Amino acid sequence: MPETTVIKKQYDALVIGGGIAGGEAALNLANMGFSVVLVEKDLSLGGKMIHLSKVFPTLDCAACITTPKVSETARHPNIKIYTYSEVKNIKKQSDKLFTATVFKKPRYVNEDICTGCEDCENACPVIVEDQYQHDLVGRKAVYIPFSIANPRVANIDMDNCILCGACEKACLAEAIDFTQVIQEIPIEFKAVIVATGYDMFDPKKLPNYGFEQNKNVVTAIQMERQLVPTRPFNSVLRPKDGKMPNNIAYVLCAGSRDETVGNPICSQICCMYSIKQAQLIMGALPMADVTIYYLHIRAFGKGFNEFYQQARSMGVDFVKGKVAKITEKENGNLIVRFEDVYKGKVKEAEHDLVVLSTGILANKGIVELFPGLNLETDPFNYVKQVKELENPSQTSIPGVFVAGTASGPMDIPDSILSAGAASSETASYIRRLS
Amino acid sequence: MASNKTKTLNLVKDKIQVSEQAKQRRKTYSAMKKQILAALEEGPMTLPELAKATQLPINEVTYYLMTLRKYGDVKTGEIDDNDEFFYYELKKQQNHGED
Structure with a gap:
């Protein structure tokens, strides 16, 4: 038998993360003629955006924007995709070349023959x-x-x-394969785009709000799922007892701008997604009252303030106050204790469903992907943009770029812009190598 | 459709340890399904009525009922007179002659 050697697969660029930023960056590079390997840790492309109902402030359907992009990425001849995979050991072999290993986890299902029939x-x-x-x-x-x-x-x-x-x-297609094991695939590439996104803040770290014990306290992403066509219930309902809520409260800055939980910065998206959900709830449950407890409303983007005013004119009640405690009554209703900032008084109000507008955190662990190379992060563990104004996607490692929320909290349009910047900087870097 | 292919499960059955958690989850689901479907044999019910009939914690009944609804054992009926709780009823399975 002839001797076999492992042939490393070569690409122009590695994109880590197949969310909206990674997908956009990969597509841009592929359309410019570069070969791209895209590694996604989850089972599907589309990141967090593919799970959302609508986007602010336009109320466009999130899936209608994401799914065509995702299919274009998946079918692009210049893009090789590994889902349910992790990339490790990214090392620099020379000024012009990186190497790494992709670990493709077993699905125990043959991807090539599964028809998705359920x-x-x-x-x-x-x-x-x-x-x-x-x-x-x-x-x-x-x-x-x-x-x-x-x-x-x-x-x-x-x-x-x-x-x-x-x-x-x-399985009539005979796609189930219990013998699958982790596959290790060595790869070579000239540049990297880190588009690893963010993590949601864990609301269990806010014991006063009683997430989990109080079954009718939900996170905003749980409410978001209730507002999509593929929702978990038949309508917007309380998870404890299936009651249709008619008095819903939002608690903003749940896990953001809060030193005590280790996240002093603003997550930038919670005000607007809460205002969006409030409007969607008013459409889904016309009889429902919605109250938003806030510290400040940050409506800084294009069309954001108008969107906020629209929610006010629809009847959303904005109460400036910090929520101190949420307790559940026997009937499942919740008592929200808060400081009314304008009146300088501590008050209590009853709601039948409370939504925590949880913040976002850096997706830690990116640094470990680059052993021996120093990928710098900012004080909040986001990838540091070393030349934020001149080259916003440049990191501390030449040839490694950052896109989307891997570099800090931002909304969807900003993530797409950031991915555009990262892909053009990467393209220019690769061109300059040759 | 019988196949001559060796089931891949047989090749690994001795090598993989089934977790206690997985066994427990199967048991719980099967018990919950049996109780909820049996209660709904009596007719459509709301979740508080179903919790009372099965004497199970209401949040668990909600979770499993919604799961049964997702997998097509249960369907949503009308909402009650106070516009608070939906009724849920058995979905009569079409018999395709296979099971």
Whole structure:
């Protein structure tokens, strides 16, 4: 037998993260003729945006913007995509070349032949909290991540599989493959775009708000899921008892601008997504009252202040006050204790559903992807933009660029702009190498 | 459709340990499904009525009922007179002659 050597796959650029920023950056580079390898840790492309209902301030449908971009990315001849994969050990071999290893995790389903028919899912007898519906409803141990996932391919959650074999029996395409293992794929590339996005603040770190104990206290992303067509319930309902809420409160700055929880900065998106959701709720539940407890409304972007005024004129009640405590009554209603800043008084109000407008945090762990190279971060763990004004996507490592919320909190239009900047800086860098 | 292909599960069954958590989740779902569907045999119910009939914590009944709804065992009916709670009812399965 002839000796085999591992041939490293070569690309012009590695894009880490297949959300809206990573996807946009990859598409731009691919359309300029560069070859791109895109590595996404989740089961689908589309990042967080693909799960949203509408975007502010235009109220355009988020999925209608994301899914065409995602399919274009997935079908582009210049883009190689690894989903459910992680890239590690990014090293510089020379001034012009990086190497790394992609670890492709097993789905236990052959991606090339799975048709996404859901027969396996219907046969599976195990129920696990559906992470894509933020635990409001269950999913099976073998599951299609969500209806508009790309690739729309099943995955077996081996931690919750009982090895009953029902999925394999049900799969007419014979796509189930329990023998899959992690694949290691060595890659070479000239430049990197870090588009690893953000993490949501964990509301359990705000014990006074009683998230989890108070079952009718939800996060804004849980409310967002209730407002999409593929929602977990049949309508906007309270997760505790399925009651249709008619008096909903939003608590802004839940985990942002708060030194005590280690996140002193503004998350930049919570005011606007809360104002957006308030308007959508008024459409979904015409009889409902919506109150927003806020410290300051930051409506700084194009059309944002008009959007805020629109919510006010629709009847959303804006109360300037810091919420101190939320307690649940026996009937599931919630008592919100807050300081009314204008009146200088501590007050209490009853609501039947409370939404925490949780902030966003840096997605830690990016630095470890670059052993031996010093990827600098800012004091809040976001990737540092070393020349914020001249070259906003430049990082501390030559050839490594940053796009989207990996560099700090920003909304969707800014993430797309940032991805545009990162892709053009990357293109210019690659051109200058040769 | 019978296949001659060896089931891949048989090749790994001895190598993978099934977690206690997974076994428990299967048991819980099967028990919840049985109780909720049995209660709904009596007719459409709201979630508080269903919690009373099954004597289960209402938040768990809500979670599993919504899961059963997602997988097509239960469908949504009318809303009650106070516009507060929806009724849920059994979805009669179409028999395709396979199961």
